[in-house]
Amino acid sequence: MRMFSVSHKTVFVVDHCPYMTESSRQQIECDMLTKSRAQGVIPLAPVSKSLWTCAVECSMEYCRILYDIYPTRKLVNYIVSDSEFHILNSWRQEDQSVQELMTALAAVGPPNPREDPECCSILHGLVAAVESLCKITEYQHEARTALVDLADRVANRGRIICLTNAKSDTHVRMLEDCVLETIQEQNKLAAGSDRLMPIQQCELVLVHIYPQGDDTLVSDRPKKEISSVLSSEVHSVRAGRHLASKLNVLVQQHFDLASTTITNIPMKEEQHANTSANYDVELLHHRDAHMEFIKSGDLHMAGSTSRDSGLKETVTLKWCTPRTNSVELHYCTGAYRISPVEVNIRGRSMRSRSVLLEQPRKSGSKVISHMLSCHGGEIFLHMLNSTRSTLEDPPSISEGCGGRVTDYRITDFGEFMRENRLTPFADMSLDAAGRPPIERAKAQLERHTRYWPMIISQTTIFNMQAVVPLANLIVKDTMTEDDVLTCQKTVYNLVDMERKNDPLPISTVGSRGKGPKRDEQYRIMWNELETLVKTHVGTSERHQQVLECIIACRSKPPEEEERKKRGRKREDKEDKTEKNGKELEEKMWTQDSDRLKGAMEREKEDQSESEVIKDSPDSPEPFNKKPRLATEEIQPLEKSKGPVSLFSLWTNRITQANSRKHQEFAGRINSVNNKAELYQHLKDENGLDVHENGKATR
């Protein structure tokens, strides 16, 4: 995998001398008369391409395939030569496209047959080609700049493809000598320049084009080292389709390509809708996509056949329907851009996202070896692994560290991941601090995880809908004035809850019996909230304001609490049973009921038992961890009638699950027995405390 191999730079030198206007003598009938109109009409004489037209269209085809498969880093410089040289484009990436070259070629036009043949020569172009190879490309420049002292590691190699009509073998040798001489001269010049690089290796590919029916005056010659810097090969080809297939073979050799024929592609066109008509498409791509076949010597077994182009073979793969599911992650060991051999046949189905390809085997067994996949309008041939995995039968994650823990905040972390999804930004989009997008993504992850308990029983605040607005805002890098207000509102709301003695979703997992007392619960909650906010306090003044608000609003300073808590621990344990019952019952927002309490407790026991057996993280998230904020009106009625029915247990459960999905109405949160008092502020102003009165549980 060398970036600056010979194929980094390709110079096309195309002969534009008067003799190139000669006809290729390959005639094309373009007046295909339809039967009905054939009467009495003299058909148009067939047209034939000139040598120039043949050379240009075949070189364009070479470039089309090259640019399809290597949209960057493999560069072409196109030069035409007559009485002087004309450079049609530069090494710059934006000049690298077939359209660009076609525009330039149209401006040049066909050779002028009236030009003086004595002044015209392909040599002008060859000299320009060598000079061009010395010019540094933006990739070479970038690599040299990055390496500083080791800049000489960046090599300068290239290839010259010369399409011409030579006079004789001696003429060919003269051209080779001229290229070699020019290289030596230019290398001397380049040694003393910053923008030029001496050529280390140059491959000269001379293609002699002659009209059909003529005898060639130039003989084929395989690649030969002319000197340490120059090698040369000669191809003598008839114009027309012979030239086209020659350049097709060359582009495959030069860029390590191979061919795959996809068979059984279903027709989508309407006229074929009812038939089972299929068609084939031949694709070119990097030969590594056949790595597995080449290495295993399976190339023939894989249904390869020789193509008419000679030399190269194509591997046949079968189109598999239905298409693959895009949310499946296949083990793919390579993905290679493709180029269809015949661009006129546009496989419509190829635009669909992903199709699996099957390698036909003699034994009749099916092996899915490749996948054709479209990403943003570009088609790639993915190579899939079809051999045994060395990672088979690994220990399940549930058997390892942390595998027995059952109450991971899987859903919450899923939400966290969604918030931390990535999106592409325009090049060089740095923020105020000069950070590229990826660094900002890391910084966001850092902020979002400053306080992030991994399991439900480790946290109270993240189980409370009421805290959500604050928790979402405090992790932000910059907070607005409104954000601060929202946070403050959240805090006031919590104060309100505490005043009303609302139950909190404190976990009782891990402690025997019931959880802590209500005031203890609030202390834990406030402590946790403070911990969360404190981790962000350094971010900005406004973050600080939120902390100040909490400290000002919460009942007791944390230090005092800690001391108390330690002292109280023993005492807490003693009345756990009772308290647990109370908590549950309060969650139900109902009055005392022994039977209900019993039922709920049984349910809870069952649940905790099942938790132990089940595997995390696939087991459902234990419920009952979030505050119950609403209950159906029927519940108090149901409950007073007698034993709790399975139905009411189920209803409770569903209601509870639903309540987690939305933020409760403020009115209902503050309601008592599902009745919210209106115009409370009026009473407050009158100095009446409505909340205490309304509470029936105390």
Added chain:
Amino acid sequence: MPTVVLMDASLSMTRPVSLEGSEEFQRKNLAVHGLTMLFEHMAMNYRLEFTALVAFSSLWELMVPFTRDYNALQEALSNLEDFDKTCLELALQGVSTIMQQEWGSACPCQLVLVTDGALGIGRGSLRHSLATLKQRGEDKKFPLPFPFPCKLYIMCISNAEELQTTDAMDNLEQLLILSGGEGQIFTMEGPLCLKSVQAMFGKLIEQAYMPFHAVLRCGHLTSDVQVFPRPEPVMIDEEVDPVPKHVLTELEIVGFIEIADIASPPVLSRHLVLPIAVNKEADEVGAGTTDEMEEDTSTNQMAGKSPNFCVLLHGSLKVEGMVALVQLGPDWYGMLYSQADSKKKSNLMMSLFEPGPEPLPWLGKVSQLGPISDAPENPYGEDDSKSPFPVQPKSKRSYAQNVTVWIKASGLQTDVQKILRNARKLPEKTQTFYKELNRLRKAALAFGFWELLKGVAELLERECTLLPDSAHPDAAFQLSHAAQQLKLASTGDSQYAAFEHNITPMLTDFSGGGGGSDRL
């Protein structure tokens, strides 16, 4: 990366080791001792490695097929019999077959060759094999290099001096180069004894079988992990950047991407990411929990019961159908995802992308990926109905545009027919007619194919004369206008032959009122 242990069972391995002590050892005993040590280490620390045992002399035999059962390997080793002379070439051929049958031809492998350095004599000896290397046909090629990547570790039950008295060392070095140069030759230092064989296998373990430990990090959430198999150093371009890149021991998550968006990317290798318990004080006690855990639980169970970030991450990746993009080093990334082995078992896996700033064209440059909160609006939409991926390439490929290729005559004929077909349906098809006409004109100009322009102009003129009486009068105007324009272009006159110029329909009295003609 599976391991094949290739054990020399030739007679020369039974040579006694000269020792002053009471017990007499054969070289084979030393070899078995060393391998026992290796197997014990693997059973403890590298348990998931598949290992096969092959014994060879003039023939070879697969004693234990690939297994993780190290007791079976150990047992086979202790029951090893002695055979005749050494013939390494055949044995290597055997290893190649065994490997490819089991793992295909792309799976990298480690070959541990244990020998005394007596590499046979005459035909079939390594010396003979190497000497005849270049005189072989396609069917009798030397098995090295293997078709699959291989690290060759040669464990010599002899010391360097002894090997250098013959050409054994040279031959082994040549063998190592032939196999691709990856690996090492180990020799024993000092007298041949249990201690020195231990030291030698200790070095092998150090080099090839040390578990890869790392810290997986997502902001402040971390987990100690073992990555199995060990990620291998990767070379990007041996010329420009000949220093192999190593995966860092801190794996930092940079963000998350949907599975559909990452779209089965090509990867260099896949690895299990296994959370491990590091002997640290368990200080992760949260708000009021785990106060009274049973004290007598073993450390393993303790580890199972204390929350681990890997498990949380795995669970959420699985549920959400997402992957985590993880940074492995400077300009090197990979992805973490949940991989199901069966219906019950699933695991956290890490795949490594090719090093470089843009490993997947459809993601764009990784350094340009940022948090969605920085975007002016959520690129995934409020209801996750869209996605910013795939990133569109800057230019379209040939198959995504209307490229003109006339290499085959049929291509040209089709294009001419298209024009004629539309010509007969003028003025209804005015727009399509000119579109096809201009496409042909452009290609003909670029290819210098002026003859074609003249030809098509003549065809259009003929069509004009063949128009039926019922034809719309506009048709004749458009046809002769188009023909004239093509003729002008075929002169190469820069005024008419400019590539960017398009022939526009002639404005006639009819086209304005347009009874059914498509407007422009």
